[in-house]
Amino acid sequence: MRTDVEGIVRAAIEAAVWAPSVHNTQPWWFGTADHGEGGARLGLHADSERRLDIADPDGREMLISCGAALFTLRLAVQAQGWEPRVRTLPEPDRPGLLAELVLDPAARVEPGALLAVERLYRQVKERRSHRGPFKQAVLATDTLTALREEVHREGAELLLVSDTRERRALAAFTEVAEQLQRMDPEHQAEAARWAPPPGGHRHEGMVDRSYPAEDVFADPHFATRDFAQGRPWGVPEEPSAEPGITGVVALVTTRGDGRADWLAAGQGLQRMLLRASAEGLSGALHTQPLEIPELRSLIRVRLCHGGHPQVLLRLGEPTATLGTVRRRPEELTDEEV
Ligand SMILES: Cc1cc2nc3c(=O)[nH]c(=O)nc-3n(C[C@H](O)[C@H](O)[C@H](O)COP(=O)(O)O)c2cc1C
Known part of the structure; x- marks a missing residue:
């Protein structure tokens, strides 16, 4: 456990x-500042240049991605034994500032909570x-209950879709959406910007080792995005x-559908x-x-019992581990919150 705030x-x-982000856009940057008496302030900002203008014009998925980064920031601070004070959307006239964390040496994580924090942090x-x-x-009922509780603790819900017709309907909607996006040249151009050809040195986007070369069929089948756009790229x-x-x-849902809800969904x-x-x-x-x-x-x-769907996903034991890339933290940090 560290004691130096820097x-x-x-x-x-x-x-x-x-943190995960849509198309691995990594739409964030971080501001840091002293907070006197051995403390610090840490700001999480959205980088709207990285928003998907066609797929995500409202920035909903950008904020879900940033919410995932916010949870990770909080967790990492807690893993060092410090309990950050967090304010989300703290300044209405600075909409890009999504959260401010104050690190105060006097605020400590309760010893009983540390094991659970460290378990997640290791992942x-x-x-x-x-x-x-x-x-x-099939996943154990206890595991599914635990996963639902994790989402609930952050102010969102995990809705498990077990009804066969509902699973089929969601698979069909995914296929329809995928085909509509493949037919739309603007969508295709945007996706291509975030899916570089193999052999490059980009630290963002969907590099070829992050997706399978072929969309392997499952029943019901949820279409994978066409990152390779018809080319022989991807992992065989x-x-x-x-x-x-x-x-x-499963669906991650929220009661409202505003920026605070999107951040909660991401966390x-x-x-x-x-x-x-x-x-x-x-x-x-x-x-x-x-x-x-x-x-x-x-x-x-039809499927969310009054909630707003934020993320559709499948959960299971992976057959193989895919690769990914990230930008370096130094490129993303500014000395002003
Ligand atoms: C809001 C959001 C939406 C996403 N949508 C998809 C998707 O439709 N298809 C997909 O394959 N991955 C999707 N992802 C996963 C990202 O592609 C992934 O997080 C990113 O490539 C980084 O890889 P990693 O999660 O393995 O670290 C999404 C992630 C987020 C946060």
Whole structure:
């Protein structure tokens, strides 16, 4: 456990960059400042240049991604034994400042809470998004209850979709959304900007080792995004005669649908994904249908019991671990909150 505040701030930013983000856009930067008497302030900012203008014009997925980074910042500070004071959306005239964390040496994590914090913190760099079928069909009830609780603690909900018709409907909506996006040249151009050709040196976006070369069929089948855009890029998959396993289908939902709700959804998502990772599980995210307003509205009305759907995902035991990249924390830090 560290006592130097500078080291704690650095460790928190180094951890936060490993949060998941839509298309690996990493739409964030961090501000740091002293806070007197051995304390510090840490700001999380959205980088709206990295918003997906076509897929995400309102910045909803950008804020969910930043929410995931916010949970990771908080967790990393707690893992050093310090309890940060957090204010989300603290300054209405600075909408890009999403959260401010005050690190005060007098505020300590309760010793009883530390084990659970450390368990999640160990997963920050281990957690990976999965794409494709899973190994195992059924997850233990206790595990699913624990995952739901992790999301709930952050002010969002994890809705498990077990009804066969509802699972099929969500798979069908994902397929429709995927095909509509493939037919739309603006969408394709935006996706191509975030899916560089193999062999490059970019530290952002969907590099070719982060997705399978082929969309392996599962039943019901949730379409993977077409990051390779018809080219022979991606990680080769073992051919199989049997359809693969879909896994547990779930939606992260919130009661409202504003910026604070999107941040809560992102924090709940990351908390749950880290817990899943500690249990040997991964999440495969499929947010295509939530990017099409008509489909999102249909999913909300028919499947979300009054909540607003923020993320659609499958959970299960991964068949293989995919790769990813991140920008360096030094490039993302400014000495002003
Ligand atoms: C809001 C949000 C939406 C996402 N949507 C998708 C998606 O539709 N398809 C997909 O394959 N991955 C999706 N992802 C996962 C990102 O692609 C992934 O987090 C990023 O590439 C970094 O890789 P990592 O999660 O393995 O660290 C999404 C992530 C977030 C936070």
